[in-house]
Amino acid sequence: MSVNVKTQPVLQVSGIRKTYPGEAEPLVVLDDVSLTAYPGELVSIIGPSGCGKTTLLRIIDGLIPHDGGQVKVLDQVVDEPPTSIAVVFQDGRLLPWRTVVQNVEFALELQVHRRLNKQEKERAREFVDAVGLGNFMKHYPHQLSGGMQQRVGVARALARVPDLLLLDEPFGALDAQTRLVMQDWFLSLQRRYSLAAVLVTHDIDEAVYMSKRCVVLTRQPGRVKRVVEFELPDARDRQDVRSLPEFGHYRSQLWQLLRDDAISDAER
C-alpha cells in the first residue's frame, strides 16, 4: 500500500468520554479515547474485562450517547446507528426462532423494510455460503456449535455490506483450536471483502495475529494507554507469522502494557 496517498479514514473516534450513573458517584467508563481506522484495515482494541470495550463499540454504533468527544464514520458524525456499520455481538445474538439463512435474511429485511424478493433471498444464501455454512441453511442456531453460530453472526453482519465491521470478542467463547481456525477464516474473509474492522479482544495473541494496529486500554476509567503498530507481513493466515521473532516481541510488549491491570484483577 502506498503511504503518500493518505486515504480518508472510515472511522474517526476522538476524545470520547462516557460516564454511567453509579450508585454513589458517576462511574467514568471511558475517558479521552481516540482511534482511527482506514479502509481495509483491521484495528484491535485490547483491555482488561470491564474497561469499557463493549461500551465503546456501542458508542461507535450510535446505540448509546456519550458525554464528550466525537465519532465520525466516513466523515459523518454518528448519533443514530448508521447503515454503514455492522456489528458482530459478543454473545452472538442470533434470533433463535430463525434458521441460519433466515438470520441472514433478517439483515436484508431491515435494509429494504419489506419482504425480500427472490434475488435478495438468493443473496442471503450466498452470504451463508461465503461463511462456509451452505449445508446448514435450515438449521436453527441451537443446532449449531459455538463457532458455527459466530459464523452466522458474521454472515449476518456482512450481508449489510458495511463500510465498517465492529466485532466484540467474537471468538472469546470458543475453545482454543476453534478460535485459531476462526481467526484464519476471518482474516481471509476480511481480505476478500477488504473490510475495515474494529476487533475487540482480550486475547493478546489474537490482537497481534489479526490486526494492523492495537489500541491498549487501561481499566477504570478506560483510557488509551498506547497504540501499537504491528510491522508484520500481511496475509498472516498464509504464513507462519506466529513463529517470527517480531511476533514474540509484540506479544511481550502488549503483555507489559496489560500486566499491571491484569495483576490487580487477579488479586481482587
Next chain:
Amino acid sequence: MIPIVTNDVQEARTSTSGGPPVPTGARSGRGRLRRVLSLRWVSAKAWWGLAGVILFLLIWQWAGTNTNPIFFSTPLEVGRAVPEVLETGQLLSLYLDTMRSFAIGLVGSMVVGISLGILTGLHAPTRHLIDPLAVAAYSTPSLVMIPCFILWFGIGDAAKIALIFFSAVFPALVSTQLGMDQMGPLMRELGRSFGANRREMLTRIILPSIIPYCMTGVRLAVPRAFVAVIAAEMLITAQGVGGLILQYGNQFQTTFYFVPVILVVITSYVCTEVTKQAERRLTPWRR
C-alpha cells in the same frame, strides 16, 4: 369434583426433543399405509398409558358390580346409557353450548391478556402499576367471583363467559410479561443496530421472541378456563354439560351422570394435548 387433566411440564419438555426436521416427502403412499397398520408409530409410552386406562376400567367394573349402583355404576352400564343420555339429555347440543362459551372466553382472554402483556412490557411504569394486581388476581381462586358476576351479568351466558375470561386472562398476561422481561434490552439493541423501525421491532423481534411465553400462557389458561366453564354451568346457569352433570347428580342417576363426566374428561385431555402439540409446532426452534 371434575377430574381436570393437568399438564406435566416435565413430560412436555422431554417429549419435544428432536434433531433437525426430517423430510417427509420421499415416503411412498403404500409404505406409509404399512407403517400405520404396523402400529409401530404408537410409542411404548402410549401403550403403557392405554394399559393403565384399561386396568382402571377393569377395577371400576369389578368395584361397580360388587357395590350399590348408586355409588359407582360400571363402565359397561355407562356405555349402554350413552344413547339415552344423547337423546333425553340432549347431550350434544349442551356440549356445543359449553364448548362455544369455552372458546369465546378463552380466545377473548388470550387476545386481551397477550396484548396487555406486550403493551405493559413495553412501558415499565404501567407494568409496575398493574403487576401486583395481576399477580394477585392470578393467584385468586376465580370461583370467588361467582356471586359478583351473577350480580353484574345475571345468570346467563354473560356471567359464564366472564368467569372463563377472569380465570384465563391472568395466566396469559403474566406469562407474556415474563416473556417481555426475558427478552431484555439486548434483542432490541440488535434491532436498533440493524436499523429496525418501530413496526419491525414489534413484528420481527418482540413478537417472535415472546411466542414461547404466550404459548405457556395458553397452556396454563386452558385447564383453568375449563374449570371455569363447568363450574359456571354448575353454579350459575345450570345449563350446558355442567348443568346436566349437576342434574343427574342431584337425582342420584349415577350411570347417566358418568356419561357427561367422561365427556368432560376426554375433552379436557384432548384440549391439553392439542395445546402441547400447538406449542411444539409454533416453536420448532426450541429443544
